[in-house]
Amino acid sequence: MVYLWSVLSFASLSMALAGLLIVSERLLISYGICKLDINAGKKPLELEGGQTLLASLYANEIFIPSACGGKGSCGHCKITVTSGGGPVLPTETPYLSRKEIRSNMRLACQVKVREDIYVRIPEELLDVRMFVSSVESTRELTHDIKEIMLRLNDPAEIEHLPGQYVQVQAPSPDGPVFRAYSISSPAYEPNIVELVIKLIPGGIGSTYLHNLKVGEEVVFTGPYGEFHLSEDPNIEIICVGGGCGMAPMKNIIYTLHDRWPERSCWLFFGCRTTEDIFYLEQFKELEKKHPNFHVLYALSDALDPDEKWDGETGFIHLAVDKHLEAGVPRQAFLCGPPPMIEAVTRALEEKGIKSEDIFYDEF
Ligand SMILES: Cc1cc2nc3c(=O)[nH]c(=O)nc-3n(C[C@H](O)[C@H](O)[C@H](O)COP(=O)(O)OP(=O)(O)OC[C@H]3O[C@@H](n4cnc5c(N)ncnc54)[C@H](O)[C@@H]3O)c2cc1C
Ligand code: FES
Incomplete structure (x- = not known):
């Protein structure tokens, strides 16, 4: 008991001293x-x-x-x-x-x-700017994922590359905070920035974005990010996403098909259940128009007895391993939680893709 009191007293004293130092630095020291x-x-x-x-x-x-x-x-x-x-x-x-x-x-x-x-x-980074936009539309994609389209007001246009992200300013009790969100709209639509946002319970940025109404103002900075899509149309593009890691994939796929309609591209997307699936029909339509585009969604959880699913099952790296042949020149972009990125990177390297041709955003 005496030991506990000593530890508590020491900890409180240290915290008080640290606080005092911060306050006195603010008040007394002028640099x-x-x-x-x-x-x-x-x-x-x-x-x-x-x-x-x-x-x-x-x-x-x-x-x-x-x-x-x-x-x-x-x-x-x-x-x-x-x-x-x-x-x-x-x-x-x-x-x-x-x-x-x-x-x-x-x-x-x-x-x-x-x-x-x-x-x-x-x-x-010196070219990164602040943008003032307004909410053009919002759409529920799943029970916890929303698509938010922002129309740029000032400046009215943004120049970005597929795979880049913006930092949205969200209000919080401690003042404005910034959160990173990938741009899902293609670069050929410079007046809008579309985002795909997963709601994190209690999360400052995602709750703010999920509660936005049409017409409300949104401030963000950008663009950020270092992914550069290869300009060589013979390089096959592999996109692998999971959870809410869809936004950069959508941007890459639409930009790619606009510039190189014949270019070979695969989209692998991992969801837990059928309730987490979104954009599948849209990509299936795109697959019909572009024969070199292949879409595969995988469900990692077991299906309910009354559910029908003719796509892949298991973790998404298994679908990558099953469908990709080895030895094809490729660039890959991955986006999702860290264990997914790790497993997919291993599967891609086993297919002969060099680590410098594999780019990823973990979130
Ligand atoms: C480059 C980049 C791009 C991103 N793009 C997107 C995107 O396109 N769409 C998108 O939805 N998100 C994206 N994110 C994640 C996003 O930046 C925020 O981290 C996320 O929205 C949570 O922020 P928040 O303010 O809502 O939660 P916070 O207020 O930051 O966190 C609240 C609580 O939730 C926990 N938490 C935070 N994230 C998660 C999580 N994923 N799962 C479970 N608990 C969590 C925190 O530890 C904390 O305890 C991206 C992140 C990066 C780095
Ligand atoms: S802003 Fe510096 S670590 Fe996050």
């Missing part, structure tokens, strides 16, 4: 005006020190990916800090490999601007 140099003089800025690097960049309309809203729990906000960032913090190390630490990679949400700071940011 003055600091220089923020981006890409060796390409974009020099001057700003009041004391904020995180992520917030300082955001205030200057440089939108670094930040799926957790700057809490240090997504690892998306990596940038190179060549000088002035201080030592790497314990909150950063779970998200940085040794190689990344050696090359001065940091989490922008954990680094405070306390002195002149020099950073390197990939050029494409």
Whole structure:
């Protein structure tokens, strides 16, 4: 009992001291005006020190990916800090490999601007913009997945590549937060951004998006993401999705058929039950128009006795293994939960696809 009280007292004292340090840093310490140099003089800025690097960049309309809203729990906000960032913090190390630490990679949400700071940011991130849009339509796809179409107002057009995503700003009691959502509409429709959203019970971003009504304003930044569809029409495209990982697949498939109607493409999509199936009829119609497009959905749970299903059964990597021949030049895009990505990657590598030709988004 005495031991428990000592531990509790020590923990409370430590927390109180940490809180005091944060408050006194905010109130008492002024870092003055600091220089923020981006890409060796390409974009020099001057700003009041004391904020995180992520917030300082955001205030200057440089939108670094930040799926957790700057809490240090997504690892998306990596940038190179060549000088002035201080030592790497314990909150950063779970998200940085040794190689990344050696090359001065940091989490922008954990680094405070306390002195002149020099950073390197990939050029494409400097082109990321903020968009104001309004909800054009919403559609229930399953019991927990909704399609939301946003019409862009300012700017009125977005240039994006298949596989890229946006970060939607959602209100929360602690202020606005950003969540990443893949663009499901093809790039040839630049005035709209369509999203496919799974409702996470209690989730800030997904609940906000599921409750949106037609006409409401939605703010997002983008586009983000590094997937580049091969321009070589002889490279077969393999899309494998599961759960709510459909959005980038839809974008890739429609973009592909618009540019190369004859190009070979497979869509494998894993669902648990028949209640989780969506877009299947739409893709079956597309399959009729494009003979080199193949659609296979697989159900992982057992069917009810009265249910009919003539598609695949079992986990989706089994369908990939069953249907793909080895030795064909391919590029693959995977999107879904981590165990699915792992199993499918193994199946694709066994078919001879190199790991550098396999791209994925885990969520
Ligand atoms: C690049 C990228 C693209 C993405 N694209 C899409 C997309 O197209 N469609 C889509 O629906 N989502 C997508 N996501 C996931 C999305 O960004 C959010 O993580 C998701 O919507 C949950 O956010 P939230 O604010 O609703 O929940 P939070 O408020 O962040 O979380 C609430 C609680 O739910 C838990 N939680 C969070 N995610 C899950 C989950 N998947 N399953 C179970 N529990 C969870 C959290 O740990 C927390 O306890 C994408 C993520 C990334 C990184
Ligand atoms: S914003 Fe999520 S870790 Fe930095």
